[in-house]
Amino acid sequence: MHSLIKSPSRSLRFATLALLWIAWRPADLTAAETLYAVRSGVAQDLSFDGATWKTTPQGLVGTGVANVAWANQSLLSKDAEIQIRLTLNELNHTAASISLGPGSQFGFDGDQQRMFVQGPLFGGITKYLESAHKYLEPGRPFLWKLESRDGRLRISIDDKQVYETTLQSPLGNVGLRPLRAKMTVESFTLSGELSQGTWLSPQQSDEVTIPTLHLENETDRQVVVAAGTADVYQGHPTTLLMPDGQTLFAAWTLNHGGACGPLKKSTDGGKTWSPLIDTPDNWSKVRNCPCLQRLVDSEGTARLFVFAGHGKMQQSMSLDDGQTWTPMQPNGLHCIVAPITILPIENGQRHLAVYHRGAGDKDQPPLQIWQATSSDGGLTWGNERMIAAVAGANPCEPLLLRSPNGKQLMCIMRENARRLNSLVMTSDDEGQTWSNPQEVNAALTGDRHCARYTEDGRLVLVFRDVAPKSPSYGHFAAWVGTYDDILNGRPGQYRAQLLEHRGYPRDTGYPGLEQLPDGTFVATTYVQLRPNEKNSVVSVRFQISETDRRANERKPTPVGKSRTGG
Secondary structure, three states: OHHHHOOOOOOOOOOOOOOOOOOOOOOOOOOOEEEEEEEOOEEOOEEEEOOOEEEEOOEEEEOOOOOEEEEOEEEOOOOEEEEEEEEEOOOOOOOOEEEEOOOEEEEOOOHHHEEEEEEHHHOOEEEEEEEHHHOOOOOOOEEEEEEEEOOEEEEEEOOEEEEEEEOOOOOEOEEEEOOOOOEEEEEEEEEEOEEEOOOOOOOOOOOOOOOEEEOOOOHHHEEEEEOOOOOOOEEEEEEEEOOOOOOEEEEEEEOOOOEEEEEEEEOOOOOOOOOOOOOOHHHHHOEOOOEEEEEEOOOOOEEEEEEEOOEEEEEEEEOOOOOOOOOOEEEEEEEOEOOOOEEEEOOOOEEEEEEEEOHHHOOOOOOEEEEEEEOOOOOOOEEEEEEEOOOOOOEEEEEEEEOOOOOOEEEEEEEOOOOOOOEEEEEOOOOOOOOOOEEOOHHHOEEEEEEEEOOOOOEEEEEEEOOOOOOOOOOEEEEEEOHHHHHOOOOOOEEEEEEOOOOOOOOOOOOEEEEOOOOEEEEEEEEOOOOOOOOEEEEEEEEHHHHHHHHHOOOOOOOOOOOOOO
């Protein structure tokens, strides 16, 4: 991993492709290799992400959400042909698609049941096409064909052209994604220059090899910011520490990914919290995970923001340190979860935000990482583009942090297909280009990371623990180590379980993390504390000196066998 992360960065940005309608000549592939991935309804040369594929008399049938059948070889040249004879059982919000290369796809059901193309092969944007019903019927077999030659790409259904564009890169991996539909495949062939598939395979062990401390039963560390009840679910908080080192804000939602609006303030470093602060009425009409940010523009003006939204990203602003807030307004970006971190770049001249979205700009695979920049302290945003896609994986909910020497940006991502550990990539040019994503160590594998540096230059990260072999799996956890540990795939120093979640599996861990002037860390999440009540927003307080001492008293756990056999 060390050599891969430090290799020269490769941009995933492609220029917008113009449609040039010219006479089409079928690709001359007489000398090409042909891969029969599916023949007569039987898988011949496929790899499966997800177990919900089976052979039936009608053909190879796939169902489910996180489920893709990949051809075992990829297309290396621009001159190629793909033919797939398949049937879809429905065209009603399925988003079934053909996956192409890292992060591109042709989808059969997007906005208003229109077909769509998306990803780097298609200019890095989502383009909606005609109605799928014009070309195919649920339950009826059809032939989907892609032909490319001389820098042109043509897609047809039953020999009727549905899309044509220029082609700037080879097609890469090809996969079948049923996504909320039943996909029945009779045949699936690739012709062209073929090589082995290039999607990311597990490289790291899935064993957690460093000590895990247990703080979850030490209730004197816990502060309930907003109590859940038998009927009220408090979820997905983030926090913001003001420059005075004592004033904290916390924002969250009602219900899982639900309405925004709850906002509280603490003036004593999170020991006590105010009643709910009045917020504009339309906050409650915006859904999903509000994220608090304090952004200072190049002229020195500081503004507080709450970013939220599922689809169209929204933002609200305060110019009086959180006393009053503007209504939520769309900012032109599209996301599933608002940016967890927004960093100043180029010596504070601009700000960089990273976030994720999926097929058809919805919360569905394949998930991709996008970024945008602001030149006016967060008032407006532009330069939106996709920066990471991993074939066969679903990177999402990215965290941004800067290296100790300030010269590098690191992005840590949740991997929602659950094939890999969490992912990491870096940029040495303020986000213009990024390295290829790679796995982190299992000890840092989690969802929705949040990070702060200690006074001695180490890192504390908190997250929902999703490492399957972790002693704190499914609960709220912290990791202590160095930036170089992450960069080099090392496990770090130790971990700690901060809270035990006693409810629906893994429904915890969307955290805020702040460090007070006295060194106290305040980690805030949502968690079900007791069996008969719904989730509460809860803070856990700890100091690195005390966790260091307790970790030094622990013996390291034995190193286990690697998932890949190493």
